[in-house]
Amino acid sequence: DAGVIQSPRHEVTEMGQEVTLRCKPISGHDYLFWYRQTMMRGLELLIYFNNNVPIDDSGMPEDRFSAKMPNASFSTLKIQPSEPRDSAVYFCASRLELWADTQYFGPGTRLTVL
Amino acid sequence: GENVEQHPSTLSVQEGDSAVIKCTYSDSASNYFPWYKQELGKGPQLIIDIRSNVGEKKDQRIAVTLNKTAKHFSLHITETQPEDSAVYFCAARRMEYGNKLVFGAGTILRVKS
Numbered sequence: 001d002a003g004v005i006q007s008p009r010h011e012v013t014e015m016g017q018e019v020t021l022r023c024k025p026i027s028g029h030d031y032l033f034w035y036r037q038t039m040m041r042g043l044e045l046l047i048y049f050n051n052n053v054p055i056d057d058s059g060m061p062e063d064r065f066s067a068k069m070p071n072a073s074f075s076t077l078k079i080q081p082s083e084p085r086d087s088a089v090y091f092c093a094s095r096l097e098l099w100a101d102t103q104y105f106g107p108g109t110r111l112t113v114l
Numbered sequence: 115g116e117n118v119e120q121h122p123s124t125l126s127v128q129e130g131d132s133a134v135i136k137c138t139y140s141d142s143a144s145n146y147f148p149w150y151k152q153e154l155g156k157g158p159q160l161i162i163d164i165r166s167n168v169g170e171k172k173d174q175r176i177a178v179t180l181n182k183t184a185k186h187f188s189l190h191i192t193e194t195q196p197e198d199s200a201v202y203f204c205a206a207r208r209m210e211y212g213n214k215l216v217f218g219a220g221t222i223l224r225v226k227s
Contacts, residue, residue, distance in 0.1 A: 105157030
């Protein structure tokens with residue numbers, strides 16, 4: 001298996017622009033997680049899905065952030081409009097099922113908002 | 115909710131020495147405790163984990179110990195090598211209820227050769 005796939009790996013944009021991050025989870029995994037990593041706040045869980053349904057979005061910082069999972073093999077995290085403080089590394093992760101141990105992380109998308 | 119504290123924030127050891135990283139958790143119902151290693155430019159990768167019904171687990175040079183009474187768990191790396199240099203995260207989760215892994219702040223481990 002190719003593992004969790006994220007694109008793009010790097011994104012540089014200007015303040016006010018829309019940003020879309022993409023994730024393909026491992027095939028057959030029921031759970032998908034979006035994290036944000038910064039030096040100040042470490043690894044923060046933004047939202048997670050179970051069987052394509054958003055379960056907990058309490059970590060989404062504000063209405064500028066939205067996430068979708070239209071099918072079992074694809075998810076997006078959108079920021080509109082982007083701000084410099086959104087600059088971070090965004091990780092997607094997937095897990096097989098409720099009782100599964102291992103959560104597999106993708107390589108991340110480094111977002112820079114100028 | 116669960117809160118995980120991790121110490122130290124940075125750790126430097128000489129190659130061949132042992133390294134120990136400690137974490138404490140707040141929710142006594144948490145029953146799954148993984149450790150992740152993150153190398154530069156990569157996502158975190160699971161290196162070892164332990165469930166609450168086990169006190170210790172080993173995998174070659176790495177081991178994890180759990181003290182449920184004190185609500186703390188530790189990562190032990192023996193015979194450290196330069197390739198062990200990375201950021202290590204501990205985490206806690208209650209497996210049968212809620213699916214959130216709550217992460218510690220991370221420890222930067224540097225192994226000097």
